[in-house]
Amino acid sequence: MLADEFGRSFYGANTVVVAPIYPAGEQPISGVDASMLADKCRSYGHKDVHVAGELDSLAEELADQVSSGDLVITLGAGSVWRVGEALLHRLRGHASDTRRAPPEPIEAPAVGRSGATSAADLVADLEGEAKVDHPMTRCTSFRLGGPAEVVFIPSSEAAAAEAIARAISEGVTVTAIGGGTNLLVADRGVGGIVLSPGPAFGEIRFENDGRVLCGAAAPLAKVMRQAIARGWVGMETLAGIPGSIGGAAVMNAGTRDGEIGELIVAVRGVDRTGRLIEVAGKDLNFAYRSSQISKLGLTLLEIELTLEQGDAVAASRRAYEIRHYRNRTQPHKVRSAGSVFKNPPGESAGRLLDRSGLKGVNVGGARVSEVHANFLTAEKGCSASEIAGLIERCRQAVWDQHQIGLELEIQPLGFDPGELPPAWSGG
Ligand SMILES: Cc1cc2nc3c(=O)[nH]c(=O)nc-3n(C[C@H](O)[C@H](O)[C@H](O)COP(=O)(O)OP(=O)(O)OC[C@H]3O[C@@H](n4cnc5c(N)ncnc54)[C@H](O)[C@@H]3O)c2cc1C
Structure with a gap:
């Protein structure tokens, strides 16, 4: 009976997350677990019910899901209130994220790879949002690089298709981006339309x-x-x-x-x-x-x-273990774009960089991580050209010591072809 009442109690919530049930001294009741309670909620018509994997990782999971203005309520007889505290702690940490801070000073104008019509004009009347001269520091995990001529966030498939069709006919470059977690944007910025499929x-x-x-x-x-x-x-x-x-x-x-x-x-x-x-x-x-x-x-x-x-x-447990393993073996809470180089066949790029004595080496504010040598981190004041310089230094050292040419995994954006070392892929 209680399970039925539970199932009917959360109509008012947009999303329900059911945490694991831990017995407090009493014997567990066979068949009663978080999945069963979630199924009860669904059987009463709730559209968005999730089962959390571990209580320990719940705050981390919620922090990725909640948006400004959301109300999060924790309910339970045990220590679930701690999830609320941990969530607040995380969100306060996130609030200092410079991606939400005012734009950093823009040093150079965006280079145009746009045609006679400006990229901004091309999307001005389309359904969506156009952000002119938008700092790419806000669109990338490296938080580096100059502004995009225009970032267009279409609000329909038709608007995205029309933006691209117009750009093609005017000879304007279009670059799609996602979360920007694998991008290195040039200091001068990115010309043309940066198309970011948004909400x-x-x-x-x-x-x-x-x-x-x-x-x-x-x-x-x-x-x-x-x-x-x-x-x-x-x-x-x-x-x-x-x-x-x-x-x-x-x-x-x-x-x-x-x-x-x-x-x-x-x-x-x-x-x-x-x-x-x-x-x-x-x-x-x-x-x-x-x-x-x-x-x-x-x-x-x-x-x-x-x-x-x-x-x-x-x-869920496996995902939790993998995330924790990564947190132990990779730098986190730093500005990076993940692994900079691809692993050569049968080798590990990180190991080669480490064996080449590169951990901790820096070019200006760009530094090879001490935790994992295939991660380059951007410290305060770091520029994209410093990251590019460090990349070349790493490639050269590995070539000199191991005769292996490392291929880039991160994607350079906004660099002129002549600026890129020949071995850099992408762009
Ligand atoms: C801390 C950290 C850890 C990471 N760990 C891993 C890992 O373990 N394994 C791994 O593979 N990667 C890893 N990465 C790299 C990165 O997160 C992944 O490559 C990720 O999938 C890139 O997604 P994104 O949305 O950020 O793409 P972006 O960085 O925005 O773009 C990546 C490329 O995809 C293109 N692109 C993006 N969206 C679209 C679209 N809608 N249409 C067409 N093209 C598009 C961009 O032009 C660019 O070429 C890590 C990065 C960080 C910062």
């Missing part, structure tokens, strides 16, 4: 057959969490990778245990002619940190995954 492309829809339809801007971590909460497993190996699902698809983001490309059935987006098209996952040639998506010039708007039903509690 209009953040929806995640779960079908009964295991297909998941994700807007390109949906955070990868959120897709994974919501999938596990519904009993769909397969994404746990991606735990702890920041950024959007769109960016993850382009990069074929992953770890040694799995990559997102293995789960992608199809992608939908706008091609180089401004047409909305769909491409099957099998035609995207997913390989280690690469896919055909950039080569096809596709701006992704939707990604379709396929997942399997499985043990949600085990999946």
Whole structure:
């Protein structure tokens, strides 16, 4: 009876997160657990009910989900109130995030790779938001680089397609970005249109057959969490990778245990002619940190995954363990863009950099992390050219000592082709 009452008690909440049940001295009641209570809520029609993996990681998970103005209530007889305290602590920490602070001074005007019509004019009347001369420090985890000529956040597929079609006909560059967690933006900024699929492309829809339809801007971590909460497993190996699902698809983001490309059935987006098209996952040639998506010039708007039903509690625990392992072995709470170099076949870029004595080496405010040598961190006052200088210094040292040429994993943006060392990929 209590379970039924529980199931009916949360109509007023937009989202319900059911934490694990821990017995307090009494014997556990067989069949009564968090999943059963969540199912009860769903059976009474609640649309957004999740089962949390571990109480310890709940604040971390909530911090990624809540937005300004949300009201979060913790209810329970045990220590769940601590989650509220931990969440406040985290959010206060996030509030000092410079991405939300006033823009840093802009040193140089954005270079134009735009044609006669300005990039801003091209999108001015389209459905969405256009941010002219927008600091890319706010759009990237490195928090580096100059401004974008215009960042366009379309609010419909039609607006995204029209922006791209107009840009093509005017010879204006369009660059799609996601969470900016794999980008190095040049100090002079980025010309043309930087297209950022925003909240209009953040929806995640779960079908009964295991297909998941994700807007390109949906955070990868959120897709994974919501999938596990519904009993769909397969994404746990991606735990702890920041950024959007769109960016993850382009990069074929992953770890040694799995990559997102293995789960992608199809992608939908706008091609180089401004047409909305769909491409099957099998035609995207997913390989280690690469896919055909950039080569096809596709701006992704939707990604379709396929997942399997499985043990949600085990999946949640695995995700938690992976995140904790990463926190121990990689620098976090610093400005970085993840691994800078791809691992050469059969080798680890981090190990090669470490063996070359590069940990702690710096160029200005750019420094090789002491925790993991394949992470470069940006300290206060660091510029993109200092990161670029350090990248070259690292590549040269590894070449001199091991005769191995490291290939770049992070994506340079806004650099002129002549400025990039020949071995740098992307851009
Ligand atoms: C601390 C840290 C840890 C990381 N760990 C990992 C890891 O373990 N494994 C891993 O693979 N990566 C890792 N990364 C790198 C990065 O998080 C991933 O590559 C991520 O998937 C990039 O997603 P994003 O949304 O931030 O993409 P962005 O950085 O914004 O873009 C990446 C590329 O995708 C393109 N792109 C983005 N969105 C679209 C779109 N909608 N349409 C077309 N093109 C688009 C961009 O032009 C760019 O070329 C890490 C990064 C950080 C900061």
